[in-house]
Amino acid sequence: MGTDRLDEVLDAAYYCLTRYGVRRTTMDDIATAMGVSRSAVYQYVRSKDDAFRRLAGRLHEQALRRAREAAASDAPYPDRLHGVLAAKLGLVLQLAGDSPHAAELIDEKTRLFGDICTSFTADLRSLLTGLFTEAGTVAGVGPARAADICIALVVGLESAPDPRGLLPPATDALATGLLGTDARPDDSPHPPHSTP
Known part of the structure; x- marks a missing residue:
């Protein structure tokens, strides 16, 4: 797993968190913030919860x-x-x-x-x-x-x-x-x- 790409996922998750909060953020939101497909995000995190736990x-x-x-x-x-x-x-x-x-x-x-x-x-x-x-x-x-x-x-x-x-x-x-x-x-x- 590329740590640079994982950092991009976590940065995008943080961006979404600041706008929508944990509950309202979706994997699609994270993917959109990164400019990639949702399936691309799943290569680095298992779920939205996994992304936010890693971010925390x-x-x-x-x-x-x-x-x-x-x-x-x-x-x-x-x-x-x-x-x-x-x-x-x-x-x-x-x-x-x-x-x-x-x-x-x-x-x-x-x-x-x-x-x-x-x-x-x-x-x-x-x-x-x-x-x-x-x-x-x-x-x-x-x-x-x-x-x-x-x-x-x-x-x-x-x-x-x-x-x-x-x-x-x-x-x-x-x-x-x-x-x-x-x-x-x-x-x-x-x-x-x-x-x-």
């Missing part, structure tokens, strides 16, 4: 890759923490910004994507737990609990006004509270965090 998997894997890169960097812990949280927030904001229908891809309660979303959150939690295990946490808050606090913060930011603007100071507050050190010493400038 691709988007979540891209976000997880960004989170892993941030966690593994040699940046200070507050910046690494910001990078991991920005990967999750960025995924949500991208999908919500593209279309209200795209939010279906990140809904843990849906039959079609729920397991992908749950697995992504579990992987993110594991990544954060490892980061806090490496960095150490304040007394009374273990690494897994610190990870849960971070995930809860990002989930809250997803529906807040100006979530991108709130993420840097929220990350700094988390780093100060969970790592037990000032995220930014008073004499150091506040470097701009990359935005999701």
Whole structure:
């Protein structure tokens, strides 16, 4: 199976998703968006549901890759923490910004994507737990609990006004509270965090 052609199918599925949603999109819609026949699309995916599951998997894997890169960097812990949280927030904001229908891809309660979303959150939690295990946490808050606090913060930011603007100071507050050190010493400038 050609991965370039599969990517084209998934890109076309995303295009249709943003316009019609999962339920209203048909294989004919995906084929039309690609400029091919429906039978050509079936060479790469088994069904519309298969196309959307693969699409959700691709988007979540891209976000997880960004989170892993941030966690593994040699940046200070507050910046690494910001990078991991920005990967999750960025995924949500991208999908919500593209279309209200795209939010279906990140809904843990849906039959079609729920397991992908749950697995992504579990992987993110594991990544954060490892980061806090490496960095150490304040007394009374273990690494897994610190990870849960971070995930809860990002989930809250997803529906807040100006979530991108709130993420840097929220990350700094988390780093100060969970790592037990000032995220930014008073004499150091506040470097701009990359935005999701």
